Amino acid sequence: MKNFLLLLFLFAGILDSGCQKVQAPEKMCVDSDFNMLVHDYLDYTVPTISVAKLNERFGDYILLDAREAGEYEVSRIPGARLIGFNSPNFIALKSVPKNKAIVVYCSIGYRSEKVALSLLEKGYTNVFNLYGSIFEWVNQGLTLENDAGKTNDVHGFNKKWSKWILNKDYEVAY
Numbered sequence: 003m004k005n006f007l008l009l010l011f012l013f014a015g016i017l018d019s020g021c022q023k024v025q026a027p028e029k030m031c032v033d034s035d036f037n038m039l040v041h042d043y044l045d046y047t048v049p050t051i052s053v054a055k056l057n058e059r060f061g062d063y064i065l066l067d068a069r070e071a072g073e074y075e076v077s078r079i080p081g082a083r084l085i086g087f088n089s090p091n092f093i094a095l096k097s098v099p100k101n102k103a104i105v106v107y108c109s110i111g112y113r114s115e116k117v118a119l120s121l122l123e124k125g126y127t128n129v130f131n132l133y134g135s136i137f138e139w140v141n142q143g144l145t146l147e148n149d150a151g152k153t154n155d156v157h158g159f160n161k162k163w164s165k166w167i168l169n170k171d172y173e174v175a176y
Contacts, residue, residue: 030054031134032141036166040110040134048118051130053138056105064098068108068117069136073157076175077146079107079139087113090120100125107132107139109159110166141168 030052031037044050056063065082067074074084085091087108098104104126106114115131122129132139140146140156147153158164158174167174 031138033166033168036110036134036138036141036168039166040138043110043112044115044131044133048115048122048129048131050111050133051105052133053142053144056132057142057144063103063105063130066095066104066106066114066117067136068106068114069157073109073159075148076157077136077148077153077155079136080145080147082107085117087117090117092120092124095121095126098126101127103128103130105130105132107135109135109157109163110137111135137163137166140172141166143169143171146172 029037030050031040065079066085067078067082068085068087068090070086070088071084074082078084083094085094085106095104104118104121106118106121106129108114108117111131111133114135118129118131134141136146136156145152146156148155154172155175156167156172158167158176160176164174164176
């Protein structure tokens with residue numbers, strides 16, 4: 003009986019450890035509260051990349067915007083392609099090699115994580131979720147663009163979420 007209980011507890015511990023979120027990453031966002039918010043929303047089903055690392059090696063990645071078209075039209079990270087979230091346009095990646103480095107982003111990283119996981123399931127092997135996504139990009143004062151060129155507008159998703167756009171050099175749009 004003791005052996006059975008010991009095995010049961012060990013097995014339960016193994017199952018439980020696979021269901022827990024990873025520890026909070028080192029501070030990847032300029033604001034600690036935003037960092038923890040992002041951490042709490044992610045499942046870590048795909049690797050994350052920090053804004054600083056992406057910016058450091060910017061030209062090495064294909065950028066995919068997992069927000070909707072209205073958000074993308076307001077502004078985006080320079081060079082990003084719209085893939086969307088509700089009905090992702092995977093056809094846009096038809097000519098992209100499966101091993102090409104891809105970074106997916108949205109507002110904070112929740113939607114982009116789901117799209118990035120879909121890419122992994124479709125056979126792409128070098129996919130990352132941008133931790134803090136476009137909000138953190140803006141919070142670090144990095145450039146945005148839209149069809150007219152450089153912009154300081156950023157789509158805040160809604161009033162609840164836009165409070166995390168902390169850099170006052172940017173105008174929040176809805």
